[in-house]
Amino acid sequence: MRPVLKIIAFALAVSILAGCPAKKRPTELATPVNGRVLLAQVDVVTAQACPLCSRPVYACPVEPKAAETLGQALGAAFTEKRFEVIKGKVPAKNSEESPGITNWIELGKGLNAGYVAAAELYCWKEREGTALASQSPARVGFHIHVFDPAAGKEIWGGNFYEQQQSLSENVLEFRKFARRRGKWITAEQLAREGTIKLIDQLIEAQNKNASDSVH
Numbered sequence: 001m002r003p004v005l006k007i008i009a010f011a012l013a014v015s016i017l018a019g020c021p022a023k024k025r026p027t028e029l030a031t032p033v034n035g036r037v038l039l040a041q042v043d044v045v046t047a048q049a050c051p052l053c054s055r056p057v058y059a060c061p062v063e064p065k066a067a068e069t070l071g072q073a074l075g076a077a078f079t080e081k082r083f084e085v086i087k088g089k090v091p092a093k094n095s096e097e098s099p100g101i102t103n104w105i106e107l108g109k110g111l112n113a114g115y116v117a118a119a120e121l122y123c124w125k126e127r128e129g130t131a132l133a134s135q136s137p138a139r140v141g142f143h144i145h146v147f148d149p150a151a152g153k154e155i156w157g158g159n160f161y162e163q164q165q166s167l168s169e170n171v172l173e174f175r176k177f178a179r180r181r182g183k184w185i186t187a188e189q190l191a192r193e194g195t196i197k198l199i200d201q202l203i204e205a206q207n208k209n210a211s212d213s214v215h
């Protein structure tokens with residue numbers, strides 16, 4: 001068994017034994033379980049507003065493969081942030097229409113997930129040029145909405161929208177540009193950064209809720 005599989009199997013066994021996964025701060029975790037999260041299929045936004053929160057978005061054309069790439073990045077980011085990622089499938093009513101969020105929440109409840117995460121992808125523009133010389137940098141935008149399936153309601157939502165800027169364009173971006181070693185990153189790399197950033201915000205919000213309810 002690969003080490004990763006061993007960890008997942010162990011985490012699964014612990015969560016079954018415990019009845020429900022403990023919501024602890026990441027630094028206190030003995031096992032890589034921050035909660036069970038069901039990932040809903042990534043939805044591509046074709047209008048100028050997010051269908052889940054109705055907030056206006058800076059939509060740009062999204063390549064067909066991008067939704068899948070974002071879904072993989074989101075799964076990897078949740079795993080890295082010590083969530084147990086579960087995947088399921090909700091049959092679409094027809095090929096034109098993607099299944100609604102209420103179906104995903106129902107499925108999450110049935111699978112005993114602590115969270116259902118739904119991403120709404122509204123912009124995915126690939127970098128033109130190379131890592132060292134780009135005529136047009138990558139641009140990525142998406143919302144992540146997180147639901148509590150037991151309560152049947154949204155508990156958190158976040159937005160990531162970024163076009164990489166060079167140091168000459170924006171001196172405030174210095175740390176980011178230095179971290180990326182002065183290179184132009186791809187849309188996929190930008191999306192990976194975005195998913196990690198939003199999940200960090202989710203964990204922070206959950207920890208704040210937990211400490212608020214204690215005091």
Ligand SMILES: [Zn+2]
Nearest residue numbers: 050052053143
């Ligand atoms: Zn939204």
